[in-house]
Amino acid sequence: MLTMNDLKIDTVIVLDGEPFVVQTTQHVQMGRGGAILRTKLKNLISGNVLEKTFKSGDKIELAELSRTKANFLYKEGVNFHFMDNQSFEQFILSQDQIGEISNYVKDESDVEILNFKERPLAVNLPPKVDLKVTSAPPGVRGNTARGNVTKPAVLETGHTVQVPLFVEVGDLVRINTETGEYVERA
Known part of the structure; x- marks a missing residue:
């Protein structure tokens, strides 16, 4: 208590x-x-x-919470489908249960699930994840004159994040899952 x-x-x-x-x-x-x-x-x-x-x-x-490993399978509307790595049972968590973490979970990635009385509640991600850039405008040299050295880039999860000008489509970038900011190229 x-x-x-x-x-x-x-x-x-x-x-x-x-x-x-x-x-x-x-x-x-x-x-x-x-x-x-x-x-x-x-x-x-x-x-x-x-x-x-x-x-x-x-x-x-x-609260006594247990932690288990699971594999993120796919997203369907606002529901996220997971499979427990030990029992191979599939379960669904909603967007509300996952929160902002949904911006950094890609298909087939392993995550940690918080369980309360054997019921899945939430997802924990590592502090940093590596995601591929799927869309980014080209970096123009003249843009650095104002001190604005970032540009928006769309990640493979569909989330947009600010990255440095040298990052291009296809690059693997490391993102901080707590702040949502670019850390480095992976």
């Missing part, structure tokens, strides 16, 4: 039998009473966000 002081951003807790991830926290010291913690929590199953206030004596249950 956790106390109010143990709650940090990205901690996964259980409320009413469902997993929630802590998105924001704000400690508030009351005049005569004890301190409270105002939090914004996101339900990992439904995607709903709620605000919850915890008092200093509240006990909070930490």
Whole structure:
């Protein structure tokens, strides 16, 4: 069990039998009473966000999450199809469950799946992934005069990212999955 002081951003807790991830926290010291913690929590199953206030004596249950390896098969509309690498069972996660990570997941790539009570909830990617540039305008030498040394490039996942002028179509680039920024050529 956790106390109010143990709650940090990205901690996964259980409320009413469902997993929630802590998105924001704000400690508030009351005049005569004890301190409270105002939090914004996101339900990992439904995607709903709620605000919850915890008092200093509240006990909070930490969610027990398991991690498994899976293979991303394909995207169909807003659904992403995966296959567990051990059991070979296929399952679907929605765009809401995956979030921004969907911009960096390519077909046939291995990912880490977070499970709560044997139910897949979310996808974890490594901090950096290598993706191929499928479309990019040519870099013009005169563009560097203003200090603007980047251009938009479309990756194999369909996501657009800013890259340096020397990057061309077909190049493999390394992207930071946390910030969404270009890191280097792979």
